[in-house]
Amino acid sequence: MEVGLVVLLRTAWIAGTLPILIALVPSSRLSWFRDLLLGFAKRGKLLQSSSKKFTVPQCFFCHFYALAVVWTTFLLVTTWMYAYRTAPLVSEPFIYSSIPSYLTGGSPIFSWLNLRSTPMKQRYMVWRSVFLLLLMEVQVSRRLIETIYVFNYSPTARMHIFGYLTGVYFYTAAPLSLCCNFAPELYEFVTSRVAEFIVKGKSQMPAIEFDWWEFMNPLMKLGWRQWIGATIFFWGWIHQRRCHAILGSLREQTEQVDEYVIPRGDWFESVSSPHYLAEIVIYAGLLVASGGADLTIWLLFGFVVANLAFAAAETHRWYLRKFDNYPINRFAIIPFFY
Secondary structure (H helix, E strand, O other), rough: OOHHHHHHHHHHHHHHHHHHHHHHOOHHHHHHHHHHHHHHOOOOOOOOOOOOOOOEEOOOOOOOHHHHHHHHHHHHHHHHHHHHHHOOOHHHHHHHHHHHHHHHHOOOOOHHHHHHHHHHEEEEHHHHHHHHHHHHHHHHHHHHHHHHOOOOOOOOOEEEEEHHHHHHHHHHHHHHHHHHHHHHHHHHHHHHHHHHHHOOOOOHHOOOOOHHHOOOHHHOOOOHHHHHHHHHHHHHHHHHHHHHHHHHHHHOOOOOOOOOOOOOOEEEEEEEEHHHHHHHHHHHHOOOOOOOHHHHHHHHHHHHHHHHHHHHHHHHHHHHOOOOOOOOOEEOHHHHHH
């Protein structure tokens, strides 16, 4: 299952990235392919069409983030419990102290056996996944709140059904990519607990011993890459929040439903799609926090960069066509480069 899931995710990220990279090639021979892909990717102001065929309301964006919050929360809780039960990061004296603790009615002896049989490298990998899922939870929770309370989607704004399905897939696969390397163990852990609950019932289940320090302390023992990655993550997170607030306020400044104004402030002074740039920074933070050794997360990051660069380029062209006075010093998504 592990190999199958990892290979499936990696194949899916490659399959999603390659068409975008081809469309980004500046060749007139590929213009038909670029236009075809744009037709699937357009939404909102970029999708100016009287036809509603194969489209859904743009406000359906909230579906992505509602799904992401539920799915990421499930993965975070189960992975954290799995790490807490089977991969604690404790010192040797504590390991041996678990034996007398067991004899006096404390923690079960199998926890000690699991601890001794789990390599330290694998324990750190599990806790890194907990750390990454915790960051992802922070991201998708904010996006859901913004979709409900910050963005005022036009009633006429639409998005292609292909783009909608792509979003559903992304927010299912992205959190899973952060913990896929030990998915079989996690699946076995969850199913065994569910089976035990079904057989024994709630009244006969052993009491859960919960120690906040043991629950949180392993995260404090992670390496410097995780904390540098978290710093990069929150740098992008803060700027994306600011840029989304600017975009959300534009609707309040316009008198007509379909009227648009040039966004200004924060990273908008440098690029046309700073919220996309911030998203790239956020996933770069996740990549750094992962340690950079997982190919699946590299491919996830590659998909994010290619997809957002493609969307930002079209948004930039739309701004240039729409506004004669559009700032000429702005780039599409990466300052001074693209």
